[in-house]
Amino acid sequence: MTLDSKIPAGRLEDKWTSYQAKSHLINPANKKKLNILVVGSGLAGAGAAATLAELGYQVQCFCYQDSPRRAHSVAAQGGINAAKNYQHDGDSVWRMFYDTLKGGDFRSREANTYRLAELSAPLIDHFVQQGVPFAREYGGVLANRSFGGVQVQRTFYARGQTGQQLLLAAYSQLSKMIRAKKVAMFARHEVLDIVVIQGKAKGVIARDLATGEIKRFAADAVVLATGGYSRVFRLSTLAIGCNGSAIWKAHKRGAYFAAPSFTQIHPTALPQTSESQSKLTLMSESLRNDGRIWVPKKKDDNRQAKDIPEEERDYYLERRYPSFGNLAPRDIASRAAKERIDAGYGVGQLKNAVYLDFKHAINKLGKDVIQDKYGNLFSMYEKITGINAYEEPMKISPAAHFSMGGLWVDYELMTSIPGLYAIGECNYSDHGANRLGANSLLQTSIDGYFILPNTINNYLEGELKETRPDVNHPEFVKVEDEVKSQIGKILAINGHRTTDDFHRELGKVMWQECAMSRNKKGLEKAILQIKEIKDAFWKEVKVTGHDNEMNPELEKALRLADFIELAILMCTDALERNESCGAHFREEYQTEDGEAMRNDEDYKYVSVWEYDAGDFKLHKEVLEFEYVQPTVRSYK
Amino acid sequence: MKITFKIWRQEGANSEGSFKTYDIDGLTEDMSFLEALDHLNERLVLKGEKVVAFDHDCREGICGQCGVFINGRAHGPHDHMTTCQLHMRSFKDGETIVVEPYRAGAFPVVKDLVVDRTAFDRIIEQGAYITAKTGTAAEANAILIPKEVADNSMDVAACIGCGACVATCKNASAALFTSAKINHLNKLPQGQPEAHRRLVGMTDQMAIENFGSCTFTAACEVECPAEISISSIAEMNARYVKAKLFG
Amino acid sequence: MSMFFRKSILAATGLFLCIFLLVHLSANALLLLPETTARGLYNGYSTTLRESLVIKIVAYLLYLSLIFHVVYAGIVTYKNRQSKGNPYVMNHKTETSTWASQNMGVLGMLILIFIVVHLVNFWARVKLGIGETVRTDVAGNLDVYEVTYTLFHNIYYVLFYSVLMLPLGFHLHHGLQSAFKTLGFYHKKGLAVLAKISLIYAIIMSVGFAIIPIIVYFK
Numbered sequence A: 001m002t003l004d005s006k007i008p009a010g011r012l013e014d015k016w017t018s019y020q021a022k023s024h025l026i027n028p029a030n031k032k033k034l035n036i037l038v039v040g041s042g043l044a045g046a047g048a049a050a051t052l053a054e055l056g057y058q059v060q061c062f063c064y065q066d067s068p069r070r071a072h073s074v075a076a077q078g079g080i081n082a083a084k085n086y087q088h089d090g091d092s093v094w095r096m097f098y099d100t101l102k103g104g105d106f107r108s109r110e111a112n113t114y115r116l117a118e119l120s121a122p123l124i125d126h127f128v129q130q131g132v133p134f135a136r137e138y139g140g141v142l143a144n145r146s147f148g149g150v151q152v153q154r155t156f157y158a159r160g161q162t163g164q165q166l167l168l169a170a171y172s173q174l175s176k177m178i179r180a181k182k183v184a185m186f187a188r189h190e191v192l193d194i195v196v197i198q199g200k201a202k203g204v205i206a207r208d209l210a211t212g213e214i215k216r217f218a219a220d221a222v223v224l225a226t227g228g229y230s231r232v233f234r235l236s237t238l239a240i241g242c243n244g245s246a247i248w249k250a251h252k253r254g255a256y257f258a259a260p261s262f263t264q265i266h267p268t269a270l271p272q273t274s275e276s277q278s279k280l281t282l283m284s285e286s287l288r289n290d291g292r293i294w295v296p297k298k299k300d301d302n303r304q305a306k307d308i309p310e311e312e313r314d315y316y317l318e319r320r321y322p323s324f325g326n327l328a329p330r331d332i333a334s335r336a337a338k339e340r341i342d343a344g345y346g347v348g349q350l351k352n353a354v355y356l357d358f359k360h361a362i363n364k365l366g367k368d369v370i371q372d373k374y375g376n377l378f379s380m381y382e383k384i385t386g387i388n389a390y391e392e393p394m395k396i397s398p399a400a401h402f403s404m405g406g407l408w409v410d411y412e413l414m415t416s417i418p419g420l421y422a423i424g425e426c427n428y429s430d431h432g433a434n435r436l437g438a439n440s441l442l443q444t445s446i447d448g449y450f451i452l453p454n455t456i457n458n459y460l461e462g463e464l465k466e467t468r469p470d471v472n473h474p475e476f477v478k479v480e481d482e483v484k485s486q487i488g489k490i491l492a493i494n495g496h497r498t499t500d501d502f503h504r505e506l507g508k509v510m511w512q513e514c515a516m517s518r519n520k521k522g523l524e525k526a527i528l529q530i531k532e533i534k535d536a537f538w539k540e541v542k543v544t545g546h547d548n549e550m551n552p553e554l555e556k557a558l559r560l561a562d563f564i565e566l567a568i569l570m571c572t573d574a575l576e577r578n579e580s581c582g583a584h585f586r587e588e589y590q591t592e593d594g595e596a597m598r599n600d601e602d603y604k605y606v607s608v609w610e611y612d613a614g615d616f617k618l619h620k621e622v623l624e625f626e627y628v629q630p631t632v633r634s635y636k
Numbered sequence B: 001m002k003i004t005f006k007i008w009r010q011e012g013a014n015s016e017g018s019f020k021t022y023d024i025d026g027l028t029e030d031m032s033f034l035e036a037l038d039h040l041n042e043r044l045v046l047k048g049e050k051v052v053a054f055d056h057d058c059r060e061g062i063c064g065q066c067g068v069f070i071n072g073r074a075h076g077p078h079d080h081m082t083t084c085q086l087h088m089r090s091f092k093d094g095e096t097i098v099v100e101p102y103r104a105g106a107f108p109v110v111k112d113l114v115v116d117r118t119a120f121d122r123i124i125e126q127g128a129y130i131t132a133k134t135g136t137a138a139e140a141n142a143i144l145i146p147k148e149v150a151d152n153s154m155d156v157a158a159c160i161g162c163g164a165c166v167a168t169c170k171n172a173s174a175a176l177f178t179s180a181k182i183n184h185l186n187k188l189p190q191g192q193p194e195a196h197r198r199l200v201g202m203t204d205q206m207a208i209e210n211f212g213s214c215t216f217t218a219a220c221e222v223e224c225p226a227e228i229s230i231s232s233i234a235e236m237n238a239r240y241v242k243a244k245l246f247g
Numbered sequence C: 001m002s003m004f005f006r007k008s009i010l011a012a013t014g015l016f017l018c019i020f021l022l023v024h025l026s027a028n029a030l031l032l033l034p035e036t037t038a039r040g041l042y043n044g045y046s047t048t049l050r051e052s053l054v055i056k057i058v059a060y061l062l063y064l065s066l067i068f069h070v071v072y073a074g075i076v077t078y079k080n081r082q083s084k085g086n087p088y089v090m091n092h093k094t095e096t097s098t099w100a101s102q103n104m105g106v107l108g109m110l111i112l113i114f115i116v117v118h119l120v121n122f123w124a125r126v127k128l129g130i131g132e133t134v135r136t137d138v139a140g141n142l143d144v145y146e147v148t149y150t151l152f153h154n155i156y157y158v159l160f161y162s163v164l165m166l167p168l169g170f171h172l173h174h175g176l177q178s179a180f181k182t183l184g185f186y187h188k189k190g191l192a193v194l195a196k197i198s199l200i201y202a203i204i205m206s207v208g209f210a211i212i213p214i215i216v217y218f219k
């Protein structure tokens, strides 16, 4: 199959408008006959399900949590970007498009990225209409802050809970459509496989997590909105249940996977403190506006932070990046921290953290000012660590945070399987090799609210003529049997190691070899190690309980089984890309002073992987830059 | 660190439940309470027993999915804290910790410590939204909202829907939850056209779901992780009285 | 009927009873005056009460309030019990709320017992003429003062009347503020003031009513 990105012809500024003008429409009476499955109830899924239902389609929506309101979009803190130019500081759709493209190190499509910026302003209008209590100025207009190292203030926010407020708005709209019986909601249902009939996505197989029942759902189109898969690292800022299962199964059924290894590592999370830790909590990036990051100049320095005099501290970001200092972008700050930690200068119990120190800011601005700005973060820090950060520096550490990679989609957000769409964090669309802060809530929302509802008709119009296969179609039976047999197999192993044990092992390999900095040798070794983990898992894992009941241990094991396979693809992808770009840093490709070296000559493409009976075949979607010339990102 | 867990075990909604005691070693003070349960579950798996089912997801205090009754308090001994934010340093070495599911008629037990809180979703369905189709919005700054109004609205919008308010309430009242959502929208100009329908619809549903009525013990505001004040309930009442008296 | 309606009846009747208590206590304060003045004023006052039409209406309102308050308290408590699932094995309620707020029903029952006895002691004798007849004083009024005086020279009654003012205080402290909130008083700073007022009111009522029998006893 060739990769057709379906980018509309015409000027960049006109592409989306002309696409909409030309796409097929479906009359309301016919929409009622069409059934769409939306897997996921995050900002992408809830927005899509609600909007599609409003348009008249029959929608069924799934989430694994007990309520759609708990999708992990809820955890986003910082804000959402939009090119409103309310601050009159020179922002525009064009500038936002450029920042995003450059921030992603020129590894995404111009047309998609432009559309992202173009639809950002109407999205804010939409959320305000839905009652999101965004921060306001005294005069009653919306307030903005700057975020993620861009030079304009374009971030809209609702305290430190922007994601929560946006998700609740989407959830409320979803609830409205559930009440209207236009959406049937299946909470505590995990989609375990996709049913493809004659090359088109026609349904899913899901497990009712409360009863263990395996169910079949047939439809005219399937939309995946299952969020990020960074739990493959085990320790991440994601929720415990976040998984890659639905997209992985889709991949195995023929959907191409793009840039799987592009993962954003966030520099300011709380460090791991013990082996049994289950997740890493994000501390807002805004702390870097006033905190100074340092490590001791002496290796294995066991003194308390306050006992280390100024001249024995290494403010390494300020040293390496004098012009951006502590505000260097995420990928750079994370990598610099890793470099120091690996070199033996890490602090904390497990020597895996760096200091984020407010001493100077408190001396200069006073404790009150700091408390006013970051009080809630300091108290959250104290809740988790028991440490008062006004007295001693915080300890922070990089953590896996966001998957830029995901299912390959075209301009219509359709995967390489006709009728199967991927929206939100689970696709690879606008962020390239690195995502800018506050751009993800944006992408995820516009995918669901604005783009998909305007592109899916283009496909469904063709489906009207066909009859929807019924759930007794042999393909449904076959896929269901496969799901059941996988569950049966896992339960039958009755080995001697827990799922968590395997997950920890996988996480360590991935974190070591496929996170902030990668190299050929390490990746090759990692692939072998992960294959061993896979073998061992299928021989030695022990899962108790049954399939026909609520069984959290089984859920974990099923997710991990998919993560293990996905991890192999991630390492394969990282190995193939012999350049450093964005979050993907290959040690072999760096300048003398340790900066990333991109190779546009050979790698100006998106790596698109096809599943091939346990192996992966590479396709290349070459990126054309018509409007912007790729430049070198430098933060020196 | 060594802990004795006394945990409610119940196979399913219709089975009898009982407490089981587990002595568990090898915990550390830095572990979160849920990690201690993970640790226990790993031991159970290795012994061939079924794991303790408990709800959780984000583990950072925002999704509202976690929530159990720990040593006689919703979400454990601290005020305004979710179960996932609770750490083992809040307990003494050798202590016995009693863990029960949330108890309320409207929150039936699904399994072990997991309860069914979908009644909350059904309350939301009765009007916690603004009826406006995607793509029909006017320019955002066309509606001016005073900062104080936006801030007050945000104070209550912060509800995470965990259900601790119901769990701790001697009447199993959902008044704090329902009022928070009603007030969030009814305070804003966007929420005005449907303010009355929302108020009546959601409060009626609260009763249909068999939640009790509020007698202002204020236990809910102490347990609420989002620190929502019971003045929110009083405000909902004010709206109700006004609606009934003046239409 | 909606839960708001039930709670509003409870609150409104409660508030009415609170006002009544205020008036009742100020009248009872007359008992603290020297005997000669107190007897005349007190007996005169109670005669006026018995004969005024307005007061009659108010009195019926009062009876109704009391009855509705008790009946609706019963209904609300019953409904709330039904909403509550199985009880917790361990429940540290007092860490999150006051004991009184958790036990308004028990407190209310104690107060009800008190009211019954109190009505038998006075209302039944003075108003209904049941039991020992009440004499008249020099001014020709029924000598309610005498009834009170005799009653409060029985140490058991003194103890009963004084000790049961404790539950009254607790009940009022929670009830007053709760009633305001039920009826929709939500001003944030106002609520802090309301809490203080409720406390002061509860203390004045319970201490006030409690010391009268004691003082009369020692008169």
Ligand SMILES: Cc1cc2nc3c(=O)[nH]c(=O)nc-3n(C[C@H](O)[C@H](O)[C@H](O)COP(=O)(O)OP(=O)(O)OC[C@H]3O[C@@H](n4cnc5c(N)ncnc54)[C@H](O)[C@@H]3O)c2cc1C
Binding pocket: A039, A040, A041, A042, A043, A044, A045, A062, A063, A064, A065, A068, A070, A071, A072, A073, A074, A075, A076, A077, A078, A079, A080, A081, A162, A163, A189, A190, A191, A192, A225, A226, A227, A228, A237, A238, A239, A242, A243, A245, A246, A282, A401, A402, A423, A424, A425, A426, A437, A438, A439, A440, A441, A442, A444
């Ligand atoms: C801690 C944190 C902070 C962040 N802060 C910001 C920020 O400030 N600004 C910003 O722009 N972005 C931020 N992000 C990123 C952003 O929040 C996410 O990328 C975005 O919300 C993802 O939305 P989504 O709808 O794609 O996925 P999610 O919200 O994760 O939703 C996934 C949905 O899929 C369901 N699901 C998953 N698997 C299955 C399955 N197998 N079967 C059935 N259902 C399934 C889940 O139940 C859920 O409903 C942050 C992310 C994190 C983790």
Ligand code: FES
Binding pocket: B056, B057, B058, B059, B060, B061, B062, B063, B064, B065, B066, B067, B082, B083, B084, B085
């Ligand atoms: S797990 Fe999300 S709030 Fe506790």
